[in-house]
Amino acid sequence: MYQKISIIILLIVTTLSCNDTDPISAIDRVDSFDRSEMLSFWADEIIIPAYMAYANDLSEMDETAKTFFADPSASNLEKLRESWLEAYISWQSVSLFEIGKAEEIGLHNYTNIYPTNIELIHSNISNNNYNLILPSNFAAQGFPALDYLLYGIEDTEEGIVSTLSKEDVRTYAISLIERLYSITTEVLDHWTESYRSEFVANDGSSGTASVDKVVNDFLFFYEKYLRAAKIGIPAGKFSGSKSSRHVEGFYSEKYSKLLFQRAFTSVKDFFNGISYDGQRRGTSIKQYLDQIQNISNSDIDYSGNIISQWNVAQSAADALDSNFKTQVEEDNTKMLAVYDELQKAIVLLKVDMMQALNIQVDFVDADGD
Amino acid sequence: MYQKISIIILLIVTTLSCNDTDPISAIDRVDSFDRSEMLSFWADEIIIPAYMAYANDLSEMDETAKTFFADPSASNLEKLRESWLEAYISWQSVSLFEIGKAEEIGLHNYTNIYPTNIELIHSNISNNNYNLILPSNFAAQGFPALDYLLYGIEDTEEGIVSTLSKEDVRTYAISLIERLYSITTEVLDHWTESYRSEFVANDGSSGTASVDKVVNDFLFFYEKYLRAAKIGIPAGKFSGSKSSRHVEGFYSEKYSKLLFQRAFTSVKDFFNGISYDGQRRGTSIKQYLDQIQNISNSDIDYSGNIISQWNVAQSAADALDSNFKTQVEEDNTKMLAVYDELQKAIVLLKVDMMQALNIQVDFVDADGD
Amino acid sequence: MKHYWPSYINKTTKAAPLAAFRFLFGLLMLISLIRFWYYGWIEKLYILPTFHFHYYGFDWVTVPGPWTYLLFFVCGLSSFSFAIGYKYRLSIIIFFLSFTYIELMDKTTYLNHYYLVSLLSFILIWIPAHAHFSVDAYKHKGLANEYIPRWSLDALRLMIAIVYIYAGLAKLNSDWMIDALPLSIWLRAKVDLPIIGSLMDEQWLHYLFSWGGAIYDLFIVFFLICSRTRIYAFATMLFFHIMTRLLFPIGMFPYIMIAASLLFFSASFHTRFLSGLSKILLIPYDVFCNGLTYRRHINFDRYAPYILIPFFLVQILFPLRCHLYPGNLFWTEQGYRFSWRVMLMEKTGYANFKVVDSQSGKHFYVQNEDFLTSFQQKQMSTQADFIIEYAHYLGEHFKSQGHQNIQIFVESYASLNGRKSQPYIDPDVDLLTVKNSLAHKKYILPLHE
Amino acid sequence: MKHYWPSYINKTTKAAPLAAFRFLFGLLMLISLIRFWYYGWIEKLYILPTFHFHYYGFDWVTVPGPWTYLLFFVCGLSSFSFAIGYKYRLSIIIFFLSFTYIELMDKTTYLNHYYLVSLLSFILIWIPAHAHFSVDAYKHKGLANEYIPRWSLDALRLMIAIVYIYAGLAKLNSDWMIDALPLSIWLRAKVDLPIIGSLMDEQWLHYLFSWGGAIYDLFIVFFLICSRTRIYAFATMLFFHIMTRLLFPIGMFPYIMIAASLLFFSASFHTRFLSGLSKILLIPYDVFCNGLTYRRHINFDRYAPYILIPFFLVQILFPLRCHLYPGNLFWTEQGYRFSWRVMLMEKTGYANFKVVDSQSGKHFYVQNEDFLTSFQQKQMSTQADFIIEYAHYLGEHFKSQGHQNIQIFVESYASLNGRKSQPYIDPDVDLLTVKNSLAHKKYILPLHE
Numbered sequence A, B: 001m002y003q004k005i006s007i008i009i010l011l012i013v014t015t016l017s018c019n020d021t022d023p024i025s026a027i028d029r030v031d032s033f034d035r036s037e038m039l040s041f042w043a044d045e046i047i048i049p050a051y052m053a054y055a056n057d058l059s060e061m062d063e064t065a066k067t068f069f070a071d072p073s074a075s076n077l078e079k080l081r082e083s084w085l086e087a088y089i090s091w092q093s094v095s096l097f098e099i100g101k102a103e104e105i106g107l108h109n110y111t112n113i114y115p116t117n118i119e120l121i122h123s124n125i126s127n128n129n130y131n132l133i134l135p136s137n138f139a140a141q142g143f144p145a146l147d148y149l150l151y152g153i154e155d156t157e158e159g160i161v162s163t164l165s166k167e168d169v170r171t172y173a174i175s176l177i178e179r180l181y182s183i184t185t186e187v188l189d190h191w192t193e194s195y196r197s198e199f200v201a202n203d204g205s206s207g208t209a210s211v212d213k214v215v216n217d218f219l220f221f222y223e224k225y226l227r228a229a230k231i232g233i234p235a236g237k238f239s240g241s242k243s244s245r246h247v248e249g250f251y252s253e254k255y256s257k258l259l260f261q262r263a264f265t266s267v268k269d270f271f272n273g274i275s276y277d278g279q280r281r282g283t284s285i286k287q288y289l290d291q292i293q294n295i296s297n298s299d300i301d302y303s304g305n306i307i308s309q310w311n312v313a314q315s316a317a318d319a320l321d322s323n324f325k326t327q328v329e330e331d332n333t334k335m336l337a338v339y340d341e342l343q344k345a346i347v348l349l350k351v352d353m354m355q356a357l358n359i360q361v362d363f364v365d366a367d368g369d
Numbered sequence C, D: 001m002k003h004y005w006p007s008y009i010n011k012t013t014k015a016a017p018l019a020a021f022r023f024l025f026g027l028l029m030l031i032s033l034i035r036f037w038y039y040g041w042i043e044k045l046y047i048l049p050t051f052h053f054h055y056y057g058f059d060w061v062t063v064p065g066p067w068t069y070l071l072f073f074v075c076g077l078s079s080f081s082f083a084i085g086y087k088y089r090l091s092i093i094i095f096f097l098s099f100t101y102i103e104l105m106d107k108t109t110y111l112n113h114y115y116l117v118s119l120l121s122f123i124l125i126w127i128p129a130h131a132h133f134s135v136d137a138y139k140h141k142g143l144a145n146e147y148i149p150r151w152s153l154d155a156l157r158l159m160i161a162i163v164y165i166y167a168g169l170a171k172l173n174s175d176w177m178i179d180a181l182p183l184s185i186w187l188r189a190k191v192d193l194p195i196i197g198s199l200m201d202e203q204w205l206h207y208l209f210s211w212g213g214a215i216y217d218l219f220i221v222f223f224l225i226c227s228r229t230r231i232y233a234f235a236t237m238l239f240f241h242i243m244t245r246l247l248f249p250i251g252m253f254p255y256i257m258i259a260a261s262l263l264f265f266s267a268s269f270h271t272r273f274l275s276g277l278s279k280i281l282l283i284p285y286d287v288f289c290n291g292l293t294y295r296r297h298i299n300f301d302r303y304a305p306y307i308l309i310p311f312f313l314v315q316i317l318f319p320l321r322c323h324l325y326p327g328n329l330f331w332t333e334q335g336y337r338f339s340w341r342v343m344l345m346e347k348t349g350y351a352n353f354k355v356v357d358s359q360s361g362k363h364f365y366v367q368n369e370d371f372l373t374s375f376q377q378k379q380m381s382t383q384a385d386f387i388i389e390y391a392h393y394l395g396e397h398f399k400s401q402g403h404q405n406i407q408i409f410v411e412s413y414a415s416l417n418g419r420k421s422q423p424y425i426d427p428d429v430d431l432l433t434v435k436n437s438l439a440h441k442k443y444i445l446p447l448h449e
Helices: A002-021 A035-070 A074-094 A101-105 A107-111 A118-127 A135-140 A142-152 A157-165 A167-201 A210-232 A256-272 A285-295 A302-318 A324-330 A332-357 B002-021 B035-070 B074-094 B101-105 B107-111 B118-127 B135-140 B142-152 B157-165 B167-201 B210-232 B256-272 B285-295 B302-318 B324-330 B332-357 C004-009 C016-038 C041-047 C067-084 C088-105 C112-126 C135-139 C150-171 C183-188 C203-225 C230-247 C253-264 C267-281 C299-324 C374-380 C384-400 D004-009 D016-038 D041-047 D067-084 D088-104 D112-125 D135-139 D150-171 D174-178 D183-188 D203-225 D230-247 D253-264 D267-281 D299-324 D374-380 D384-400
Strands: C012-014 C147-149 C347-357 C363-365 C406-416 D012-014 D147-149 D347-357 D363-365 D406-416
Touching: A035 A074, A035 A157, A035 A167, A035 A210, A035 A256, A074 A142, A074 A157, A074 A256, A101 A107, A101 A167, A107 A135, A107 A142, A107 A167, A118 A135, A118 A142, A118 A167, A135 A142, A142 A157, A142 A167, A157 A167, A210 A256, A210 A332, A256 A285, A256 A302, A256 A324, A285 A302, A285 A332, A302 A332, A324 A332, A332 D347, A332 D406, B035 B074, B035 B157, B035 B167, B035 B210, B035 B256, B074 B142, B074 B157, B074 B256, B101 B107, B101 B167, B107 B135, B107 B142, B107 B167, B118 B135, B118 B142, B118 B167, B135 B142, B142 B157, B142 B167, B157 B167, B210 B256, B210 B332, B256 B285, B256 B302, B256 B324, B285 B302, B285 B332, B302 B332, B324 B332, B332 C347, B332 C406, C004 C150, C012 C016, C012 C150, C012 C267, C016 C041, C016 C067, C016 C088, C016 C112, C016 C150, C016 C253, C016 C267, C041 C067, C067 C088, C088 C112, C112 C150, C112 C253, C112 C299, C147 C150, C150 C203, C150 C253, C150 C299, C183 C203, C203 C230, C203 C253, C230 C253, C299 D174, C347 C384, C374 C384, C384 C406, D004 D150, D012 D016, D012 D150, D012 D267, D016 D041, D016 D067, D016 D088, D016 D112, D016 D150, D016 D253, D016 D267, D041 D067, D067 D088, D088 D112, D112 D150, D112 D253, D112 D299, D147 D150, D150 D203, D150 D253, D150 D299, D174 D203, D183 D203, D203 D230, D203 D253, D230 D253, D347 D384, D374 D384, D384 D406
Parallel strands: none
Antiparallel strands: C012 C147, C347 C363, C347 C406, D012 D147, D347 D363, D347 D406
């Protein structure tokens, strides 16, 4: 008896301890949702193409910037601005995948913190002694800083061209553009070199598995960047008073809606499993939810509820002025309406969807019982 | 030990067995609702005056009938009809107190069963061999039968006068009128002679106590006679098809609303504790409910809910034609609307009020546990 | 632990307490049945109603018309017969079957203590309650014993313990403990009582009774078991049952529980009681005090413990089944019965049935008094299983009257423990499309607190 | 019965099982604390958050900043000290106080098994677990005993029995038994597991686990008590804990329960275990096997039974308190904690706080991540007492920022066991006007099934 039990205990304790490393190799699973297929689709058809397009646009911007600084003219400024807009738009499709290297280096913080800090930009320019890697410089770089330099640094087009041509300003602008490009290629290279397979292989269901992380990032993007930063904060939802200074693309004064729409479309496409180029459909969260609804015989149409709420939000957003600054200042109620509709989907996403997928919001590495 | 316990048991069993007869005399109660005061008010200011007025009207009718049969003329017919109407109206204030002798003899069944059975009336008249005490003759006597004799037995006024004057018809009509008078005086005498003190003394809270019985009778009247018989049945609520033949006062064709209104007013006055002559207010169910709401700190305004629902029903009823026959045939929806409003109060009365008063609907004499 | 079971099963105890209980219980049953008959309840509750509500799975138990009187007579006869211990096994089996049949005829009359009577009589079938102070033992000297197996007495005690403890646990709910409901509703209505009536409006009294009742139910058995506290426990028990008897119409219940509590008394107490009784009845009591112990006589005895162990397992688990249903137990009453929930709630209801022709859309309402007694109406209007069964009965009735394409809906309201009345059954559900079953009744609307 | 208590209290049993448990439990605690430190959880859960959620009545328990590390160190040291039985009474008291203090610092981290550790260590204070196989007993020969009072071992067993049986009873609810929830939600997400993953979508498996879990919890203690079934019960227990450990992140819980289950094993088993261990550690085990019985040494021993009887009475009654609150327990969570409700529900929530200036009517929303860690946000959004405490904290914060006439409202939604999300707290209640208390929280909206 004593020996029997001792042996059993020994065996067990060993098994329990080994669990952390999962020594037993996976075998084929039937009839269940294929997470690794979904992860492959995400990586190969959505995330990597988005990063590639974005990196491409950034290198384009780098080119046009070189052209401009070689020959500062209003028309070259216009080309630079166009390429800036292209890249800024592409960024919106990348931003929701802050995972892997992007998470590690904090891509978003270096790319799109707004409102940008004008004093800091000017002091950086005049000091010529700045380190863009420092968190204190988050608000002095990225697209918002370029927005200021390209549109807001002077009142007139000529003024902008001449100021930008100044040695110190030019240096600063170029360093901003190059930094954007360099950190993006770092992320992209990491994806293509090693992270893609790591990402797809991590197809488990723990809090640190790829699906859980991407879904959390996706939710975070929706809640913080789409709902709050682009709409809620300018509309004054979190301060009590509206503030057009918080609009994305504040200085260019016309692209805020475009940027928002692209970001929202990226969100919806990702949820629905539409490839970056829009040509293919793949395994998606929507399918995953639909299958869970099926298996559990639930009468809750998880994905349908989310999609129809987004449609409502989309119609509300369609009614907005192309410049949110004007919208906020002249008829903030429409902004508030869009916020409210986006907000309603939060409950469907953070509560119903997360429970159905059994993914924890912001995985906490602690014990349960 | 053995003796102690034996004695205790003996004592106890005796006490338990004695409980049925309540040998311990009542002492003064403070701060609690005075049921016997309420019962006195009901008896002295509502029930007995109502029976007196009703008996008085019946003796009046007896007089005018004698005048008419002594000298059958259109004008004397008119007087007879008037006194019939007076008595019929007074009946509405009496009908909700089917307690004591009235319950024993079944006053309502001999007084106001409609539609009246014309064939039976004619066969009774022609046979001259009938016993009005038999339940089979319920539908051939009382006010509805008189309604037929005084208004519907012939098409023309002259025809009615001449037919009524016929020996056998006259005999029948007189026997109907006298029977109404005799059973009513029987009830009234019982009240004044002995039942009044019995009624007031029975101020307990068992299923057979006066308060419980009156409240049950009151509910029964509201549900069966006011809601169903006067409104619901003609409107077709219980058969699926409307039937104007079931209207109260079908042959006189104009008093149905008057009768309904008087009955409804009696209901409300009783609930609110308004004396028969309308001059005094006394302890009432409303007060009882209000006190219970107070004591139990309830946020349910029992009496207020009932009264306001009755007000809604009253407005709906005010919109009805004075002849329900016309109303049913031409625009039954208004009848249905009144029914629906009366019905809504049923839930407030039968469920909320009865639970608050802790009175059982239709007391059942069986064990609980 | 290893050897505990065999040693327990062979333990013996004096037979007097069991015999005394048999005698008292039988007499009480006889009185109950006579009382039932005398009050005209056989007629009123069983013969007169045209329709009866059946327990789930017991649709085959029907009222045998006038033969019901014979059923009651047989039941009464058998109760007397087992009381005096004459042809005990046969009598108690007949009593158990006839009494249980009577209770199954109409669930309108369900009472927890009727259920208790059925259970106690079932237990009595399996134990030698006739081995002492009985006609059987007097006539067949081989049957007379002074001692019996201890488990046979403990089985009855366990049953009583289960009843009290579950009744106490059931009182641990927010209405009872926090709001003193429904006692405050009931007591407030008793201001007309002599002497104590004036207290009945006092809130502290409602709480005293609520908490007192819960503590009493939870702990009385332990105090009855412990010999030092037994006399106080018994006094408390008497006080408790006097109070409830004074305040509420609970029939024979207090007498049964008082008789059952004597099961916990010492053998010497019962010996004195039986010897005293024997003197009064001129029976030689000594013949039963022969120092012998009851041993297996028939196969019954051999298998009895193995019948009773599963029986008690069921008794312990069955009252827990309510937890398998969602929603407020008092509101849905799913798993409410057969669980020693005594006087826990005041529920008032109203149910108005609508018969709809699904093709023409025409409808009419049902007058319940055309089909049900007022007692049946009262029970039906607050309990979903009654409503469904009645709706199906109405459906059959109107179909047989030639109505076709019938749908039956109910507009029902109920009020629980003084809450405002609220809709009870989903008024949009055609009741003919649902059946009574043990599954959760989704058409019961949720209770709003 | 009369003489049962004195005879029980004087019964003795071998000291080996208790000593073995003391040793294993202490080591497990040491490992737990090291693991907690190693994973950086002291920093993450206690030091970093600016705000901590307090248990009702324990607002005075605050996080002592960097001294928290010292607290953990003391706690770990005392656990090792009582494991080896060095200055046992002092060590176990320090362990109980420091561990309990740690648990009281933030209710965000509440776990049933932390609560169990506190309770077990409280019981250990009162029993002579150092009378055998301990440094104390080795050094002071007068303390070395082979036998101890039986109640001291039984007290620990009773505690484990309470935990299992209440955990089993808590599983008897409709979500768990009828719908196999939340297990079906959790298991469905585990299709990625090796070998058994493919089964995780199977409904029968969800039911097997649900029913198996309930039956296991309800009956495992009885099978552990009975010597004939003990080995099978232990095997089942191991299987059960392996499965839960594989499927869910439950930390040290299975190890603690396995160690506790050894309490039910025979003395000879433990004697062999300790003598084997002594050989490995080169301790002369024989000195403890002296045939002596532990007798009162200090006043502790005299009063211990009278401390533990009320303690267990509270343990038996406390988990029942949830019945005093109306509404669905899983939804309101009133009386949910400290009641051995383990892994019973999946609840997801979202709470969006609105700060309103009651005079101007202007309002803004709060970004919870400015104040709470994500773990705190998660716990806060589904539990009403967290929401209230947090709202008051927000009120203080914004008042100190100069805002005046503040009202705080919350738009909160929660989803329970796969039900559609529904509003949780009444959005029209100014949370600053309500306080956390033990009374029913009326501002929790009812759950719609």
